[in-house]
Structures are given as structure tokens and as C-alpha cells.
Amino acid sequence: MLRIGVVGDVHGQFDAIDARLLDAHGYDLLLFVGDFAGYRQSEALRVAEAMRGLRTPAIAIPGNHDGVTAVQLLSEVLPGTGAARELLALGQDRRCARIARALGPIPCEGYRLFVRRDLGVQILTARPHSCGGPRLAFARHLRARYGVGTFEESAARMLSLLDGADPSLPIVVLAHNGPTGLGMARDSIYGCDFKASEGDFGDPDLRLFLDRARARGHTISAVVAGHMHHTLKGGGTRTWQVREGATLHVNAARFPRYERRDGAHVAHHVCILLEGESVTADSVFDVREG
Numbered sequence: 001m002l003r004i005g006v007v008g009d010v011h012g013q014f015d016a017i018d019a020r021l022l023d024a025h026g027y028d029l030l031l032f033v034g035d036f037a038g039y040r041q042s043e044a045l046r047v048a049e050a051m052r053g054l055r056t057p058a059i060a061i062p063g064n065h066d067g068v069t070a071v072q073l074l075s076e077v078l079p080g081t082g083a084a085r086e087l088l089a090l091g092q093d094r095r096c097a098r099i100a101r102a103l104g105p106i107p108c109e110g111y112r113l114f115v116r117r118d119l120g121v122q123i124l125t126a127r128p129h130s131c132g133g134p135r136l137a138f139a140r141h142l143r144a145r146y147g148v149g150t151f152e153e154s155a156a157r158m159l160s161l162l163d164g165a166d167p168s169l170p171i172v173v174l175a176h177n178g179p180t181g182l183g184m185a186r187d188s189i190y191g192c193d194f195k196a197s198e199g200d201f202g203d204p205d206l207r208l209f210l211d212r213a214r215a216r217g218h219t220i221s222a223v224v225a226g227h228m229h230h231t232l233k234g235g236g237t238r239t240w241q242v243r244e245g246a247t248l249h250v251n252a253a254r255f256p257r258y259e260r261r262d263g264a265h266v267a268h269h270v271c272i273l274l275e276g277e278s279v280t281a282d283s284v285f286d287v288r289e290g
């Protein structure tokens with residue numbers, strides 16, 4: 001049985017204690033869905049340095065807060081700021097490289113396939129820096145670094161990675177945001193909770209990829225992502241795991257990661273168990289201090 005620990009959106013809430021607690025679980029692999037930083041890049045670096053202390057093998061994907069300045073992030077979410085987006089993207093590559101250096105041996109990159117025969121699994125990372133929804137975020141960076149300018153190109157890029165896949169190993173997709181097609185309600189796993197109209201805020205390219213991968217005969221055991229926080233604007237919480245055929249979708253973005261529970265300070269992550277065709281996920285709360 002393969003045991004994978006998944007850490008959702010961190011937004012600054014990860015330190016050496018968390019690294020020690022995660023190592024103590026003895027996971028085969030850790031996956032980080034991104035968003036190490038809040039709005040300051042120094043946070044991403046501090047988190048990355050704490051992650052570097054992990055003894056457990058780990059793989060990460062950049063979120064929309066990583067390698068991105070606060071003003072740049074604002075330009076991506078506001079309408080009609082196309083020119084500013086292009087300009088503010090200058091330096092994103094350099095900022096991402098600093099995070100990668102701070103992470104040491106932990107890869108943090110989109111559009112990669114990690115075939116881990118030693119662990120019995122392969123991890124495919126999806127489009128990095130996703131903001132979710134119907135617009136391709138950080139387009140300049142995606143074009144320059146990955147040659148991806150559209151959702152269609154993004155799906156094709158992910159699909160091309162499957163040429164290097166080992167058909168005997170399960171595939172787990174690591175994304176920052178999940179795919180479209182899993183619900184339109186505010187409390188759906190990737191539903192929009194910040195507009196009165198609600199709607200599906202998943203990534204359309206990830207949906208294209210999943211449908212085409214299945215059509216080619218690939219089985220995706222799990223799609224692991226975050227971005228859409230469990231606590232909803234206006235109250236309530238969202239569904240965080242959904243089964244779709246042989247695939248388990250897991251949204252690990254319980255934020256804040258740190259909370260007070262039964263009188264103790266705890267940190268959240270998700271444990272995924274993979275054995276043959278069976279895949280399950282459970283929330284785990286590690287006690288940081290009683």
C-alpha cells in the first residue's frame with residue numbers, strides 16, 4: 001500500500017515543526033499543492049526552507065501566490081489589466097527560481113512527469129500558478145517558460161507527458177486547482193463561492209486532459225489540488241473529496257492550516273492510501289502543541 005501525505009494551501013503556515021510532524025508519519029511521498037506564500041515572497045522562501053528539512057520525498061507545484069508579487073496577483077484577478085499583467089510578469093521566472101533554490105531537492109514545477117518506480121507511483125504535475133476559472137492566468141510566464149498560451153495547449157502539454165508514463169504504475173495528478181465538471185454550486189469541490197452567481201471555477205485544461213487521458217486508456221487514480229479553500233465566503237464549508245469513476249478528486253486546501261481543535265493547536269493535511277484500484281483520503285490533524 002502506498003501512503004501519500006498531501007499538504008494544501010500553506011499561505012505561510014509551515015515551519016520546521018510541520019516538517020518533523022510530517023516525517024513522523026512515515027509517508028512514502030508528500031505532495032504540496034502550492035500557495036506557500038501569502039502576499040509576500042519572503043514567506044514563500046521561509047516555507048520552502050522549512051520544506052527542505054523534510055526527510056520524506058516530496059513534490060510540489062507552484063500556486064498563484066508563488067513567485068508572484070502582490071500587485072501582479074491583483075492585476076491577474078482584476079479585469080482589463082492586460083498590459084499591466086504583461087509588465088508585472090517580468091521577474092516571475094527569477095522569483096520562481098529563488099523558491100526552487102530554497103526548496104533544494106524538492107521539485108516545484110508544472111508540466112512534469114515523475115515516474116517513481118521505487119515507490120510504485122507516477123506523479124504528473126499540471127499547469128502551475130492556476131487562479132481557477134475561465135481565464136488563463138499568468139499567460140506571459142506560461143508562454144515564456146512552458147510554451148503554453150491557451151487552455152488547449154496546456155491540455156496538449158499534459159497529454160504529451162503521458163508518452164513517458166509507465167503503464168504498470170498508477171498515475172496521480174498534482175495541480176494547484178482542480179478540473180471543471182465537478183459541480184456548479186458554491187460548496188462544490190471547485191465551485192465559486194465569491195460570486196452570487198456561483199458556478200464552476202475548475203480548470204478547463206485539466207478537464208480536457210483528464211477526459212483525453214481516459215479516452216486513451218489511462219487510469220488516473222487521484223487528482224490532488226487545492227486553491228479553493230474549504231471555508232466559504234458567506235459561511236459554510238465545501239465538499240473536499242469527490243469520486244469520479246476510478247478517480248478520486250481531493251481538494252486539500254483547508255485554510256487556515258493551523259487551528260485550535262479540542263484544546264490543542266493542530267495543523268491539517270490529507271492522507272491518501274493507494275492500493276491496487278482502491279484510493280481513499282482522510283483528513284489528519286497533527287498536534288503542534290497541546
Ligand SMILES: [Fe+2]
Nearest residue numbers: 035063064227
Ligand atoms: Fe491559490
